Amino acid sequence: MNSPVRFYPPYPRFMKRGKGSRIWDVDEKEYLDFLLAYGPLILGHSPERVVKRVAETIEMGTLFGAPTEQEVQFGELLSRSSSLDMIRLVNTGTEATMHAIRLAKHFTNRKKVLKINGGYHGTHTFNFTSDITESVEFNSIDAIKKILSGKEFACLIIEPVMGNIGVINPEPGYLEEVREVTEETGTLMIVDEVITGYRTGFFPFYARKKLAPDLVTFAKIVGGGLPLAVYGGREEIMKEVRPSGTFPQAGTYSGNPVSAAAGLETLKILSEKDYSHLKDLTDLAVKLLSESGLTVNSQTGMLSVFFTEGPVRNASDAQRTRKELYFSLFERALRSGIYIAPSFDETIFISFAHNNEEVEKAFQFISEEARKIWKGS
Ligand SMILES: Cc1ncc(COP(=O)(O)O)c(C=O)c1O
Numbered sequence: 001m002n003s004p005v006r007f008y009p010p011y012p013r014f015m016k017r018g019k020g021s022r023i024w025d026v027d028e029k030e031y032l033d034f035l036l037a038y039g040p041l042i043l044g045h046s047p048e049r050v051v052k053r054v055a056e057t058i059e060m061g062t063l064f065g066a067p068t069e070q071e072v073q074f075g076e077l078l079s080r081s082s083s084l085d086m087i088r089l090v091n092t093g094t095e096a097t098m099h100a101i102r103l104a105k106h107f108t109n110r111k112k113v114l115k116i117n118g119g120y121h122g123t124h125t126f127n128f129t130s131d132i133t134e135s136v137e138f139n140s141i142d143a144i145k146k147i148l149s150g151k152e153f154a155c156l157i158i159e160p161v162m163g164n165i166g167v168i169n170p171e172p173g174y175l176e177e178v179r180e181v182t183e184e185t186g187t188l189m190i191v192d193e194v195i196t197g198y199r200t201g202f203f204p205f206y207a208r209k210k211l212a213p214d215l216v217t218f219a220k221i222v223g224g225g226l227p228l229a230v231y232g233g234r235e236e237i238m239k240e241v242r243p244s245g246t247f248p249q250a251g252t253y254s255g256n257p258v259s260a261a262a263g264l265e266t267l268k269i270l271s272e273k274d275y276s277h278l279k280d281l282t283d284l285a286v287k288l289l290s291e292s293g294l295t296v297n298s299q300t301g302m303l304s305v306f307f308t309e310g311p312v313r314n315a316s317d318a319q320r321t322r323k324e325l326y327f328s329l330f331e332r333a334l335r336s337g338i339y340i341a342p343s344f345d346e347t348i349f350i351s352f353a354h355n356n357e358e359v360e361k362a363f364q365f366i367s368e369e370a371r372k373i374w375k376g377s
């Protein structure tokens with residue numbers, strides 16, 4: 001296994017090809033795909049315009065170790081639509097968050113990092129609690145106020161909608177208060193938009209909340225299915241990055257022209273999309289799934305079902321979910337040709353390539369099976 005989340009017992013299906021909302025395994029069994037490679041494929045598999053653009057770019061060469069036009073065009077479109085002063089392209093969400101945190105430590109000259117319990121930012125050391133990294137519960141402003149009052153933390157890194165412990169929404173006013181407290185205590189606010197960026201609309205989630213974070217990270221959707229990620233933010237901080245400043249960060253593959261071409265074409269297509277359609281598809285899935293009697297959390301294009309009673313507003317609530325029951329649901333869905341996340345803490349995604357009938361058929365089935373599993377437990 002090249003990423004542990006892909007494993008499920010007794011062994012995972014090996015996939016061969018994908019088109020639109022569907023994928024086929026090596027035995028040619030077809031699945032309606034609601035995993036979508038853990039989030040990037042908001043246009044579905046192999047969208048024609050993106051495939052064509054990638055093919056044309058590869059013909060010209062794969063890497064030059066020099067700047068290319070695509071990366072500038074991609075950068076301009078991304079920074080304009082996300083209102084960022086300066087950005088730096090890297091390859092994965094792990095890299096983007098790691099360097100954003102390193103940069104925050106460099107800029108503030110502080111050592112500690114605050115994260116949210118259950119938040120995931122990749123498998124670098126700052127993601128795990130230690131004598132450097134501490135965590136607080138999501139949706140609790142008092143916990144953040146208390147821990148930041150000592151002014152020891154370089155940054156707080158936060159997913160604006162949690163997506164790695166199931167979907168958990170910020171309560172009204174929470175993110176705005178987080179912004180206030182971080183500003184008051186000189187703590188940089190890093191908003192991790194690796195999942196949420198360009199998912200709920202053609203903008204990052206923080207723009208919906210009219211927030212101006214200090215630093216931001218993107219990956220998944222912005223790479224159009226190829227490895228591409230971004231960190232960026234306020235000019236005062238970003239100009240510290242070499243070559244303009246003294247903060248060391250480099251990468252052989254950074255701004256790879258093929259990835260930049262895929263990302264650019266994907267963002268262009270998304271800029272023309274009507275996201276209310278994706279919201280309608282999601283609302284339909286949520287309505288059907290809620291009929292199971294279980295807790296369902298959602299945002300446009302992403303949702304989760306929790307095998308637990310009561311609201312899920314932080315990681316401790318989410319951990320109460322009966323994980324083995326979710327896995328039974330996954331197995332039943334897989335057998336009937338519906339591909340969802342194998343673990344409760346990963347998000348179920350919907351794309352622009354899905355249609356009403358597909359969503360209705362899949363989520364009616366999932367809801368009925370979830371109800372049976374829950375009642376029989
Ligand atoms: C919110 C968030 N941040 C960072 C990452 C790490 O991204 P990558 O897997 O591209 O390294 C992920 C991956 O799922 C994520 O969901």
